[in-house]
Amino acid sequence: MDAGTLETMRTTLRGPVIGPRDTEYDRTRQVYNAMIDRHxxxxxxxxxxxxxxxxxxxxxxxxxxxxxxxxxxxxxxLCLVDEGVTIDLSPMTGVRVDPVARTAEVGGGCHLGDLDHATHAFGLATPTGIISMTGVGGLTLGGGHGYLTRKYGLTADNLLSADVVLADGSFVTANETEHPDLFWALRGGGGNFGIVTSFTYRLHPVDTVGVAITVWPVDRTHDVLTWYREFLPRAPEDVYGFFAILAIPPGPPFPEELHGRKMCGVVWCHTGDLDHFEEALTSVREPGPPAFHFTSPMPYPALQSMLDRVIPSGYQWYWRGDFFDSIPDAAIEVHQKYGENLPTPLSLMHLYPVDAAAHRPGPDDTAWSYRDAVWSGVFAGVDPDPANAGAIRQWCVDYWEETHPYSMGGSYVNFMGAGEGQERVRATYRDHYDRLARIKRAYDPDNLFHANQNIRPAAMA
Known part of the structure; x- marks a missing residue:
């Protein structure tokens, strides 16, 4: 962009326009992943x-x-393009809760923490992710899963309406009756179809939940995953637990003797009667005595922000993901191998359940195309030091490549890494891709919104 265009933008648009010579420019271009260095x-x-x-x-x-x-x-x-312009929704953080209708209208710039804070005042919540710093926009448009998914479904399953600015600059509201094709595409199709300025969600009664963390030495991965793959899908919908391979972070609730040790384990959330919380987890000792088992009732927003301090903004990240409908023995051996060789103390692997309530919608009800998946896996190399960027990336890619043969072929779109290619996007949407491409042609025929895991507009007939 030349100086004249930048100046015209400043005089044409209301509010600030931040350019490379402005003092706040470098701070503004920082994103969660410090591996991203775009201008x-x-x-x-x-x-x-x-x-x-x-x-x-x-x-x-x-x-x-x-x-x-x-x-x-x-x-x-994907929110930054070299020499391009980023429309920044971060000022749009309003949340309006209707406790009678059990709905929330949420600005497109909100983080999960903003939403949870507003809804918790009324003893309500909607399914979102597990890090409070995550934006509601990207999470929802990709489908969205987290602690409440087995009980109440995906984030996108709880989306009632969306206000959208389209590529031609017009404004529409998309829901089941207005622009229903667009509404279908927004629930899992990513940011391909427009800019959502406001989301309206269905809320559910959620207040204090039962939280548990159970860990074993990483060399017990085979025994623990063998137990977990059978226990979790059969557990009541009130029981959620994601499997993790990690190095224990320093600080509470972990005892000092475990700090830095490589472990496997499960982070649990129980949304049922707290009097039955301990009973629901009685079988956690079946794989062998855990090295640590912590349980506590916790306000839901506290659980949502529990991992924020462990992996804060500003670290080097590289991640990839896949969907899984089973965890065969051969895959468990791969998990144990890479778990024992974590490249840095913050690198990790998580398997998030996407079954139970997430299986209730029909396979074609939304753009999310893996209603038959049981787990959404992510492999993430993480470290604060840029010198380790190559090592964490290589560990992640190698790990993903060895587990991919046991996957369903595609990934949760928000867990896709950079440069995975168009065939990978197609694999993520499976039979829904062609319909999404037709909707893309209708709402964004020139592919203005392409800084994403891109769905290209279908060719004109």
């Missing part, structure tokens, strides 16, 4: 839908590259 030509913070509409029109008519930032949590840094 957009400008950032346009937007306070409302009208700001977004004006920005979309200017960027499109100027022939500029466009990216969108909600929470800035994208692993591949």
């Amino acid at each position: 957009p030509a400008a950032f346009v913070p937007c306070a409302d839908a009208a700001d977004v509409m004006a920005a979309v029109n200017f960027i499109r008519d100027s022939g500029l590259e466009l990216a969108v930032r909600g929470g800035g949590h994208s692993g591949p840094g």
